[in-house]
Amino acid sequence: MPALAEPGADPGTEPAAEALLRRGRVARSGWLVLGLLLVAVGFVGIFVPLLPTTDFMLLALPCFARSSPRLEAWLLNHPRFGPSLRAWRATGAVPRHAKIAACIGMMAGYGLFWLHVQPGLGFALAVAVGMLASAIWIIRRPVPEDKA
Template sequence: MSMPISVEASTDELVRRGRAARAGWLVLGLALVGIGFIGIFVPLLPTTSFMILALPCFARSSPRLEAWLLNHPRFGPGVRAWRAHGSVPRHAKIAACIGMALGYSLFWLHVRPGPLLTCTVAAFMLYWAIWIVRRPEPGAPQ
């Protein structure tokens, strides 16, 4: 026979879970921002993408860090454009496609994969290149 749970015990449990969830979202957001900052110095590691991923983590954990990211002079415009319209600036589309092509070339030259893996990786990168090119641009009519 199960014991009845009091309202106070269940409320305390929800508050504890809420704090744990916020802490988890905060840690994940900070980790994504950290990886994004590393991307400033490491070629082919996207920076803004990690900032975009960090934004919902901060929205669930820290309004202060969410506001910091949205108002950041370097990352803020891209993050705000993505949040508002899912848009990607043209220069970012070009950089992403060049980065994917360069990454695929390095993969192909150094790994020398078989035909199946070569085609699979090419199809995967082509899919994402098409997806990013089809995103609207900031200021373009929706």
């Protein structure tokens, strides 16, 4: 348990305050590293089929919000990813083409799962219910107003 500061002592020199400040720097650094890793994976997704680029940028955005306002602004103002990120942040909107691609991808993924894994009925139904619930959630998201 940290010792209490002496009355009249400068709170900036407290060992507990220094520890909190240090912990804050470590947390910010951790969020920054995680955000940069997510952007790197998203960048790889530009070139690798089936690796979702925008999803990783969406995950990087709150990391940068906690660590680097400059990188957060860069992502939000990016010409390619910015509009989708701003629409998601404002209203949770997903463009129609992304909804269609997600649903087609889930159907194809389930078909490949069925063919290659040959699951039992219970497991196949559980996976189907999970994918159907995900598809319904995606379809019910609003569409951005500027990209209907």
